[in-house]
Structure formats: structure tokens, C-alpha cells
Amino acid sequence: MMSNINKELLESGQRKINWASKHMPIINELIKEYQSAQPLEGYVIVTSVHLEAKTAYLVQALAKLGATVYATGCNPLSTQDDVAAALGETPSVTVYAKHDCDEDEYWGFLKEALSHHPQIIIDDGGDLVELLHGDCCEYGDRLIGGCEETTTGVHRLKGLANSGRLLFPMYDVNHADCKHLFDNHYGTGQSALDGILRTTNLIVAGKTAVVAGYGDCGSGIAERLRGLGAKVIVTEIDPIKALKANMDGFRVMTMNEAAKLGDIFITATGCRDVIIWQHLRVMKDGAVLANAGHFDVEIDVGALKFFATEHYQARQNIEAYHLKYSGETVYLLAEGRLVNLAAADGHAAEIMDMSFSIQLLCALDIAKWIAPDTLEHCIPPEVYSVPKYIDEKVANIALKSQNITIDSLTEAQKKYLENGF
Numbered sequence: 527m528m529s530n531i532n533k534e535l536l537e538s539g540q541r542k543i544n545w546a547s548k549h550m551p552i553i554n555e556l557i558k559e560y561q562s563a564q565p566l567e568g569y570v571i572v573t574s575v576h577l578e579a580k581t582a583y584l585v586q587a588l589a590k591l592g593a594t595v596y597a598t599g600c601n602p603l604s605t606q607d608d609v610a611a612a613l614g615e616t617p618s619v620t621v622y623a624k625h626d627c628d629e630d631e632y633w634g635f636l637k638e639a640l641s642h643h644p645q646i647i648i649d650d651g652g653d654l655v656e657l658l659h660g661d662c663c664e665y666g667d668r669l670i671g672g673c674e675e676t677t678t679g680v681h682r683l684k685g686l687a688n689s690g691r692l693l694f695p696m697y698d699v700n701h702a703d704c705k706h707l708f709d710n711h712y713g714t715g716q717s718a719l720d721g722i723l724r725t726t727n728l729i730v731a732g733k734t735a736v737v738a739g740y741g742d743c744g745s746g747i748a749e750r751l752r753g754l755g756a757k758v759i760v761t762e763i764d765p766i767k768a769l770k771a772n773m774d775g776f777r778v779m780t781m782n783e784a785a786k787l788g789d790i791f792i793t794a795t796g797c798r799d800v801i802i803w804q805h806l807r808v809m810k811d812g813a814v815l816a817n818a819g820h821f822d823v824e825i826d827v828g829a830l831k832f833f834a835t836e837h838y839q840a841r842q843n844i845e846a847y848h849l850k851y852s853g854e855t856v857y858l859l860a861e862g863r864l865v866n867l868a869a870a871d872g873h874a875a876e877i878m879d880m881s882f883s884i885q886l887l888c889a890l891d892i893a894k895w896i897a898p899d900t901l902e903h904c905i906p907p908e909v910y911s912v913p914k915y916i917d918e919k920v921a922n923i924a925l926k927s928q929n930i931t932i933d934s935l936t937e938a939q940k941k942y943l944e945n946g947f
Contacts, residue, residue, distance in 0.1 A: 532611070539612030542579035543586070549875035550580065551927035552883040552920055553587050560591050565890055567592030570668075572644040574636060574654045575675065576604040576867045577623045580878035582613040584648075587886055589618040593646075596639040599623040600650040601820075602632050603860060604867035633657075640665040646892050647672035648885055649696075651820045652679035659686065659693060670895050671695040671905070673888045675881065677710070677741070677796045678820035683909050692907045695895075697888045699881070702912035704920045706742045709881045713873035715746025717866035718792060718818040719754070725843045725859055725869045726814060731755025736788035738781065739795035740767040743818060747792055748776055759784045781805055792865075793817045793824035803829040811854040815862070822862040830858060843869045880920055887916045 547554070571588055575581045577599040585597045597619060599605040605623045614621040622635035636653055640662045647654050649672055658666040671694050674680055680700045686692040699705055723730070735756040737748045744760070748771070751758050760776045761784050762768035772778045785791075785805035789812070793800045796819050806829060817824045831837065836848035840857060848855045860868035872878070891913070895905055925932065935943070 535608045535611045536615065537612075539579075539582075539606070539608035539610070542606070542609055543582045543612055546579040546875045546878075547583050550583055550879035550882070552879045552923045553583060553886065555923050555927070556883060556886055557587050557590050560890070564592035566893055569593050569646060569893055570642055570644045571595045571646045571648065571889065572639045572642065572654065573597045573648040574600045574639070575648060575650040576600055576864075576872055577610055577613070577621070578604065578606045578867065578872055579609050580872065580875055580882065582609050584878075584882040584885060585613060585619055586616050587882075588889065589616055591886075591890075593618065593889075594642075595619045596642050596644070597621050597623070598635045598639045599632075600653060601864055601867060602627050602629075603863050604872070637662055643668045645670045646889050648675070648889065649673065649679055650675040652676075652682035655679070655683060655686070655696070659691065663693070666693060669694050671697070671892045673697045673699045673885050673892075675699050675705075675885065676820050677743070680909070681796060687907075687909050692909070694907050695905050696909055697892070697912055698909050699884050699888060699912060702884050703917045704880045704924075705884055705912075709873060709877050710742035711746035713746075713877035713881075714743040714794065714818055714866065715750040716877075717870060717873045718743075718747050718794070718816070719750050721865040721868070721870035722790065722792070722814070722816050722859065725841070725865075726857075728814070730790070733757070733789040734759065734787050735790040735792065736761065736781075736784045737776075738791070738793040738800045738824070739819075740764075740771040740776075741794070741796075744792075744794040745771070745774070747794055747818060748774075751790075751792075752776075756790070759787060785809055788813060790814045791816065791825075793819055795819055795824060798823035799826060800824040802826045803833060806830060806833070806856065807849065807852050809852070809854060809856050811856075813854075813856045814859065815856060816859040816865040817862050818865055820864060822864075825858065825862045827858065827862045830856070880924060883920045883923070884912060884916060887919065888912060891916070 571593045588595050605625045607625045610621050610623050622638045735751045736759045737744050738761045740760050740762050748758050758776050760771040760778050761781045768778050786808050830847045834847040835850045840846040843860050845858045
């Protein structure tokens with residue numbers, strides 16, 4: 527007999543998944559198109575993606591198309607226990623995840639999922655790939671290939687590919703147009719601010735906000751900060767992105783300069799050591815620090831802990847550090863982890879609908895590379911761009927769901943574009 531607590535947990539998770547599903551028309555259309563054919567029947571898929579409602583609906587879609595899915599998280603703080611519980615009740619789905627697990631538990635969950643010898647993986651940040659190139663390489667004996675969702679994960683993949691160590695082919699979903707133009711820019715822009723606003727309950731208007739990185743994610747964050755009335759400073763290492771930030775109307779300077787000016791700091795670089803002790807020691811009293819990058823390495827949390835004379839929880843998901851030398855107190859959100867998921871609900875459902883539709887279509891494409899029980903036709907182990915037809919299919923369904931029609935080329939126009947006359 528299920529306890530009242532477990533029943534409440536399941537019902538809460540199912541409500542969240544149901545809400546997401548009502549706002550993911552592209553996934554719904556793909557289920558409708560492919561379910562009768564069961565194109566993923568016989569395939570084992572392992573997913574390591576932030577385990578919340580939109581991810582759960584992707585996993586359910588994979589299962590509806592025939593796959594057996596083992597789902598785990600990709601960040602100890604982003605798993606929502608109610609969603610994980612509800613997802614675990616789905617036929618052909620097993621969940622290995624819980625909120626706020628320690629490092630050993632986190633990696634243990636990933637290893638358990640991989641122990642089922644998947645043919646396809648869907649990774650977010652590259653932890654599955656890391657294990658399959660290390661401690662769990664034996665679990666990759668049936669692997670056809672997989673998809674990577676994030677900038678950070680693609681960096682890791684390309685590092686392996688460039689050194690000749692990548693063992694299997696992977697789709698770079700992050701740079702698909704219907705992913706990075708919408709998920710990274712609009713999704714991160716909105717959800718990172720959502721995490722900061724709901725956690726701090728502080729006003730943004732009138733404050734000086736520093737955004738580290740002006741790629742797809744950072745530019746979206748900067749735009750939305752400006753929309754809320756903040757005075758925005760951008761720091762960059764790329765001269766072209768820095769120039770664009772300047773022409774977009776933002777102040778551009780080094781982090782050494784910006785550290786003294788900011789009230790709110792948001793890192794969005796995908797790299798490490800973006801805010802370090804030399805920056806922390808000159809910050810204003812009350813400065814708020816948040817990270818929108820995948821891993822908790824952009825803000826030097828170790829330095830905060832080492833140089834703090836006092837450290838306490840100021841509010842849920844906010845840690846206060848009273849620093850020696852400066853005597854000021856700075857506030858770290860969500861332990862320096864991904865603020866939009868560790869302190870909020872992640873990207874909007876409509877945004878993840880596009881990203882996860884690409885994941886789903888890529889999984890269908892990978893399934894065609896070889897039969898489930900043979901490796902005879904496996905393509906070379908490289909990092910591949912998502913085919914244009916997948917991007918266009920997702921965009922067309924998205925437009926249709928919003929009752930938008932667009933023009934198409936005439937035969938004369940096609941000839942002109944092909945031949946120049």
C-alpha cells in the first residue's frame with residue numbers, strides 16, 4: 527500500500543509533467559506521427575538530463591516510440607523528486623536519481639543507468655561520455671551513438687575528438703539552430719533571471735549587473751537584465767563577442783574592473799575560474815553571485831569558503847560569506863550550480879519543446895545507423911552537426927502550432943538562387 531507521502535509525491539510530479547505536456551506541441555506531434563511505427567522498439571536509451579517535468583515528458587515520448595529508457599539526472603540539485611517518482615511509474619522507464627544526492631550517489635546513479643548497455647545515450651554536460659571513456663567503458667559495447675545538449679558537453683566531446691580518443695559518434699545538438707537560437711538565448715535569458723528573482727526576492731531595476739560571457743546564453747541574460755531596468759556590464763575574452771556586446775549597447779570591461787561595480791554577477795561562459803579570489807575580495811557588500819553555466823566551476827566557491835570568516839544560510843538557496851580582508855558579505859546562489867535549475871524550474875516548456883524535439887529526432891536518426899544487435903554499419907566516431915532537415919521539421923511544426931504560415935519559394939526564385947539568374 528502506497529503511503530500518503532508517496533502518493534502526494536507522485537501526484538505532484540504527474541501534475542508537473544501534465545502541465546509541461548500541454549505546452550509541448552512539437553513533441554506531441556512527433557508522438558502522433560511515429561507512435562504506430564514504434565521506431566525505437568528494441569533499443570535501450572540512457573538519458574542524463576536535468577530531471578524535471580520537461581525532461582520527463584521527453585523520456586515518456588521515447589518510451590511511447592518503443593524504447594526502454596533508463597533516466598538519470600545531470601546535476602545533483604536539479605532533480606525534482608516528485609517528477610522522478612512520477613516518471614518512474616511510466617512503463618518501460620526506470621529512474622536512477624534523487625535531489626541533492628552527494629557526489630558518490632550521483633556518479634553511482636549514472637553508472638547504474640549505463641550498466642544496462644545502451645544503444646543510444648542522451649547526455650547533458652558530458653558525464654555519460656566521460657564514464658563511457660573511463661570507469662564504464664565496458665557498458666559501451668552495444669552503443670551506436672548519442673546526442674549532447676550543452677555547450678559544456680560539446681567542448682568535452684570536441685576535446686576527445688580532436689585528440690583521437692572519441693569512441694563513438696555523437697550529435698552536437700547544442701549548435702542546432704532550433705536549440706541554440708532559442709534554448710540558449712531566450713531560455714537561459716528568462717530562466718536564469720527566474721532563478722535569481724524567485725530566490726532573492728530583490729529588485730533588479732537600478733542595479734548594476736555583470737554578465738560574464740556574451741555567447742548565446744550570456745547575450746540572452748544581458749538583454750533580459752536590461753529589460754528589467756538593470757545597468758548591464760559584459761565581460762568577455764572573445765574580441766568579436768566583446769565588440770558585439772558594445773554595439774548592442776552594453777558596457778564592456780574586464781572582470782577586474784567589473785568586480786568593483788556589480789551588484790549582481792552571472793557567469794555564463796562554460797569555462798572555469800571566471801570569478802576568483804582577486805575579484806571576490808573587491809566586491810561590494812551584498813553582491814549576489816549566480817552561475818548559469820553547466821558546472822559549478824565558474825565561481826571559485828573554494829576560495830569563498832577558505833577566505834570566509836563566517837558562512838551561513840541567509841535564505842533557501844542563498845549562502846552568505848563574510849570575507850576577511852574586505853570585511854564585506856557576498857551571497858552565493860544555489861551553491862554556484864546552474865541557477866536556473868538548482869533554484870528554479872529551468873527553461874520554459876515551449877523552449878524545451880524545441881530542444882527535446884531535436885533530441886527525439888536525432889535519436890530516431892541514430893537508430894537507423896545500425897540494427898540494435900550489430901555494429902557492422904556504425905559511422906565513424908566524430909562529433910556531427912544535426913542535419914538541417916531536423917531543424918526545419920522542428921521549426922515548421924512550431925510555426926504550425928502557433929498558427930503561423932510563411933512564404934515559400936517559387937520555381938523562378940529557386941532557379942535564381944541555384945544559378946544566379
